Amino acid sequence: xxxxxxxxxxxxxxxxxxxxxxxxxxxxxxxxxxxxxxxxxxxxxxxxxxxxxxxxxxxxxxxxxxxxxxxxxxxxxxxxxxxxxxxxxxxxxxxxxxxxxxxxxxxxxxxxxxxxxxxxxxxxxxxxxxxxxxxxxxxxxxxxxxxxxxxxxxxxxxxxxxxxxxxxxxxxxxxxxxxxxxxxxxxxxxxxxxxxxxxxxxxxxxxxxxxxxxxxxxxxxxxxxxxxxxxxxxxxxxxxxxxxxxxxxxxxxxxxxxxxxxxxxxxxxxxxxxxxxxxxxxxxxxxxx
Amino acid sequence: xxxxxxxxxxxxxxxxxxxxxxxxxxxxxxxxxxxxxxxxxxxxxxxxxxxxxxxxxxxxxxxxxxxxxxxxxxxxxxxxxxxxxxxxxxxxxxxxxxxxxxxxxxxxxxxxxxxxxxxxxxxxxxxxxxxxxxxxxxxxxxxxxxxxxxxxxxxxxxxxxxxxxxxxxxxxxxxxxxxxxxxxxxxxxxxxxxxxxxxxxxxxxxxxxxxxxxxxxxxxxxxxxxxxxxxxxxxxxxxxxxxxxxxxxxxxxxxxxxxxxxxxxxxxxxxxxxxxxxxxxxxxxxxxxxxxxxxxxxxxxxxxxxxxxxxxxxxxxxxxxxxxxxxx
Numbered sequence: 001x002x003x004x005x006x007x008x009x010x011x012x013x014x015x016x017x018x019x020x021x022x023x024x025x026x027x028x029x030x031x032x033x034x035x036x037x038x039x040x041x042x043x044x045x046x047x048x049x050x051x052x053x054x055x056x057x058x059x060x061x062x063x064x065x066x067x068x069x070x071x072x073x074x075x076x077x078x079x080x081x082x083x084x085x086x087x088x089x090x091x092x093x094x095x096x097x098x099x100x101x102x103x104x105x106x107x108x109x110x111x112x113x114x115x116x117x118x119x120x121x122x123x124x125x126x127x128x129x130x131x132x133x134x135x136x137x138x139x140x141x142x143x144x145x146x147x148x149x150x151x152x153x154x155x156x157x158x159x160x161x162x163x164x165x166x167x168x169x170x171x172x173x174x175x176x177x178x179x180x181x182x183x184x185x186x187x188x189x190x191x192x193x194x195x196x197x198x199x200x201x202x203x204x205x206x207x208x209x210x211x212x213x214x215x216x217x218x219x220x221x222x223x224x225x226x227x228x229x230x231x232x233x234x235x236x237x238x239x240x241x242x243x244x245x246x247x248x249x250x251x252x253x254x255x256x257x258x259x260x261x262x263x264x265x266x267x268x269x270x271x272x273x274x275x276x277x278x279x280x281x282x283x284x285x286x287x288x289x
Numbered sequence: 290x291x292x293x294x295x296x297x298x299x300x301x302x303x304x305x306x307x308x309x310x311x312x313x314x315x316x317x318x319x320x321x322x323x324x325x326x327x328x329x330x331x332x333x334x335x336x337x338x339x340x341x342x343x344x345x346x347x348x349x350x351x352x353x354x355x356x357x358x359x360x361x362x363x364x365x366x367x368x369x370x371x372x373x374x375x376x377x378x379x380x381x382x383x384x385x386x387x388x389x390x391x392x393x394x395x396x397x398x399x400x401x402x403x404x405x406x407x408x409x410x411x412x413x414x415x416x417x418x419x420x421x422x423x424x425x426x427x428x429x430x431x432x433x434x435x436x437x438x439x440x441x442x443x444x445x446x447x448x449x450x451x452x453x454x455x456x457x458x459x460x461x462x463x464x465x466x467x468x469x470x471x472x473x474x475x476x477x478x479x480x481x482x483x484x485x486x487x488x489x490x491x492x493x494x495x496x497x498x499x500x501x502x503x504x505x506x507x508x509x510x511x512x513x514x515x516x517x518x519x520x521x522x523x524x525x526x527x528x529x530x531x532x533x534x535x536x537x538x539x540x541x542x543x544x545x546x547x548x549x550x551x552x553x554x555x556x557x558x559x560x561x562x563x564x565x566x567x568x569x570x571x572x573x574x575x576x577x578x579x580x581x582x583x584x585x586x587x588x589x590x591x592x593x594x595x596x597x598x599x600x601x602x603x604x605x606x607x608x609x610x611x612x613x614x615x616x617x
Contacts, residue, residue: 106586
């Protein structure tokens with residue numbers, strides 16, 4: 001193993017993690033921004049995305065991009081239904097909503113377990129083979145996933161930043177009450193916010209499935225990491241979120257490569273506590289939230 | 290909301306008789322379990338007692354307006370320090386327990402110093418990171434903690450030379466401690482400090498403006514409650530007769546929060562009621578083996594949907610319902 005290889009390998013993995021984490025965390029921040037709920041079911045929807053992707057690719061033999069789109073739409077609709085059915089009555093009550101999402105996780109994860117079984121499922125990759133970059137060989141699928149994730153991030157950014165609906169969503173995320181006064185309909189944006197949030201989690205799960213395989217508990221770490229990223233970046237700050245995603249992705253992969261996964265996570269959590277001490281409102285926080 | 294909470298506080302003061310009745314009922318149930326001579330029931334009962342202790346101490350912190358995810362971290366530290374100091378230095382059970390509780394209180398003070406000034410959401414994250422850090426440390430420092438395999442060499446529990454390790458005596462020990470916590474909590478909320486805590490829970494800023502030292506009260510309660518979690522950790526390890534990192538993951542925090550909320554977040558009985566439900570419900574659902582966790586999740590959702598203030602609010606709900614009907 002030479003230095004270039006290590007650089008490529010670790011660097012590439014860092015970018016994959018960062019992009020996937022950013023997608024997951026944007027969903028998390030939308031939900032937290034609108035509903036003020038720490039969505040503990042985020043990881044469950046992430047796993048649901050991966051399994052739906054598995055179904056779409058193996059049972060219905062859909063093309064990869066179409067499958068991705070359909071999975072995302074399906075989970076957005078499921079999420080809206082879930083919000084309307086289960087979370088509507090506890091809007092504004094943080095703890096009840098929190099427990100509801102924990103209970104939801106139990107239901108979703110164990111349903112996946114019962115339906116698909118505990119063993120990891122192999123989700124077919126959109127492309128095979130490896131790519132030679134300088135002296136390093138990189139699986140094409142990773143490059144594909146990175147490109148897809150980055151395209152999705154850019155599209156998402158444009159949608160949120162430059163469309164009317166995106167502006168309404170941002171308004172709802174940053175200050176829901178004021179947004180409601182300005183005519184943004186809570187009856188629409190509560191379910192829509194939750195649906196979009198978990199839809200993004202599912203998208204991230206579906207994207208990573210070809211690399212990491214699908215297991216019912218695959219969402220555990222992404223959930224924890226989204227939580228870390230959202231607070232670390234500063235609540236409601238998209239640039240902060242991207243910066244925090246990059247930071248977390250790098251720490252996990254670089255430290256993980258040299259000192260092992262547990263050590264990487266220990267360093268990450270210790271780092272979070274230290275950063276919170278120095279900058280309580282996050283890396284790019286807008287003061288007191 | 291504000292009015293409701295303060296009136297429930299004064300009601301609990303007026304209802305000493307209600308508390309004593311509930312206590313008598315609880316004691317009767319606790320005494321009845323061993324009479325059945327059913328080993329399984331005894332083990333389940335011990336588990337309920339443990340969860341009452343753990344979720345009860347979590348409720349103390351919750352009633353200062355903060356949701357702690359650090360509980361499981363303190364359980365882990367305390368249990369491991371107790372077991373390791375007993376094994377390595379040959380301390381007897383009580384001395385090792387005293388040492389480990391002191392260490393736990395110290396760590397709790399440190400965590401409180403770091404986290405208590407944060408808003409709830411940041412507090413959740415920082416306490417979460419702390420407990421995850423503890424779990425990973427237990428997993429990672431194999432030479433000291435035994436890593437994922439944990440420690441199976443556990444010195445049995447005894448106090449002042451009196452052996453408490455038989456299932457029945459251990460059951461009694463757990464429940465004495467758990468009920469002591471419930472009684473202390475009931476008494477505590479009548480003291481000035483307890484009233485301050487309730488005031489902070491109701492309206493932090495208003496409480497501060499009346500001269501209550503919000504940070505001080507929170508810190509004190511956090512340290513005490515986290516140390517109680519440490520006692521729970523020691524007892525848990527004794528109950529399962531091994532210490533392993535897997536008993537101290539963040540999933541335990543989630544379990545405790547579920548117990549607290551379905552039982553009743555603002556009641557001294559909430560933890561007990563929640564612990565009973567959380568122990569019995571999965572047993573009832575055991576017949577549908579694979580799907581049992583699904584049904585458990587659904588049951589929790591149903592309880593939340595219809596009783597967001599928890600099961601412990603049921604008697605009061607009926608009570609006020611009857612009272613209203615009586616008046617009209």
